[in-house]
Amino acid sequence: MTAIRARDLRFAYNGTPVLDGVSLDVPGGSLFTIIGPNGSGKSTLLRLLAGLLRPGAGRVLLGERDMARMTRSARARAIAMVPQTIPDSFPFTVEQTVLMARSARGGLLGIETAADREAARLAMRYTGIENLASRTLDRLSGGERQRAFIARAVCQETPIMILDEPTAALDYAHQTQVMDLLSRLARERGTTVVLVSHDLNLASLYADTLVLLASGRVVRSGAPEDVLRPEVLEPAYGCRLLIDTAPDTGRPRIIPLPGQRG
Numbered sequence: 209m210t211a212i213r214a215r216d217l218r219f220a221y222n223g224t225p226v227l228d229g230v231s232l233d234v235p236g237g238s239l240f241t242i243i244g245p246n247g248s249g250k251s252t253l254l255r256l257l258a259g260l261l262r263p264g265a266g267r268v269l270l271g272e273r274d275m276a277r278m279t280r281s282a283r284a285r286a287i288a289m290v291p292q293t294i295p296d297s298f299p300f301t302v303e304q305t306v307l308m309a310r311s312a313r314g315g316l317l318g319i320e321t322a323a324d325r326e327a328a329r330l331a332m333r334y335t336g337i338e339n340l341a342s343r344t345l346d347r348l349s350g351g352e353r354q355r356a357f358i359a360r361a362v363c364q365e366t367p368i369m370i371l372d373e374p375t376a377a378l379d380y381a382h383q384t385q386v387m388d389l390l391s392r393l394a395r396e397r398g399t400t401v402v403l404v405s406h407d408l409n410l411a412s413l414y415a416d417t418l419v420l421l422a423s424g425r426v427v428r429s430g431a432p433e434d435v436l437r438p439e440v441l442e443p444a445y446g447c448r449l450l451i452d453t454a455p456d457t458g459r460p461r462i463i464p465l466p467g468q469r470g
């Protein structure tokens with residue numbers, strides 16, 4: 209089943225084109241990763257898929273529903289979004305932040321039910337931040353703050369979760385913890401997870417489907433071994449890459465080489 213269908217999406221900021229006819233199908237209950245060089249339009253594409261931006265042309269369909277016709281609250285019940293930049297001056301505790309997800313689902317802010325608090329507790333446990341529940345976000349490290357926002361998205365209990373570089377501020381242990389968690393959400397709850405990542409090795413390990421974007425167009429999409437190939441990646445990124453197969457996982461392993469591509 210296809211959870212999200214994008215058809216010929218075009219988008220420009222103040223007349224400068226950024227997406228130039230992007231079409232993709234995101235399979236339901238899978239982990240879908242968008243990769244590509246800086247400025248290729250990945251965050252813009254995510255914001256269109258989340259309904260936070262309107263395409264200049266083209267359509268986004270959630271199942272059979274046209275995103276352009278959905279109300280804001282219908283979108284909030286369908287999609288949870290974890291943004292790329294997480295504010296560092298955020299005067300709320302971790303628990304309050306996570307509970308905000310319930311008002312996105314239609315509850316009232318500040319009037320949480322026991323079920324809301326239980327959902328928040330579970331989301332914090334899932335993301336390993338239960339012990340930080342009463343700390344305010346401005347007193348957390350970048351990685352802890354990132355996990356608090358992921359917990360908020362988990363607590364929203366939506367069928368679709370969209371995350372912009374969710375592992376960017378995390379050390380190796382927390383990168384794998386977050387990616388294991390997102391994989392579990394896809395396998396156990398059937399959540400459709402769409403994310404942007406610059407970490408091609410993590411993408412190789414965890415993505416069911418990869419899409420490579422360059423200059424606002426889809427260059428290649430498919431299984432990691434079909435996309436993570438030197439002849440595909442090197443022209444897109446403009447650098448040299450050594451790609452082999454990792455002996456223990458059998459997945460493509462990507463090592464950047466010094467110097468630019470000729």
Ligand SMILES: Nc1ncnc2c1ncn2[C@@H]1O[C@H](COP(=O)(O)OP(=O)(O)OP(=O)(O)O)[C@@H](O)[C@H]1O
Nearest residue numbers: 221222226244245246247248249250251252253404
């Ligand atoms: N609000 C904005 N106003 C004008 N131009 C923008 C805006 N946001 C992004 N852009 C431009 O659109 C292009 C695509 O940006 P986008 O953030 O979608 O790329 P990206 O692939 O996510 O980049 P990165 O990997 O660096 O995060 C860039 O050239 C960027 O400068």
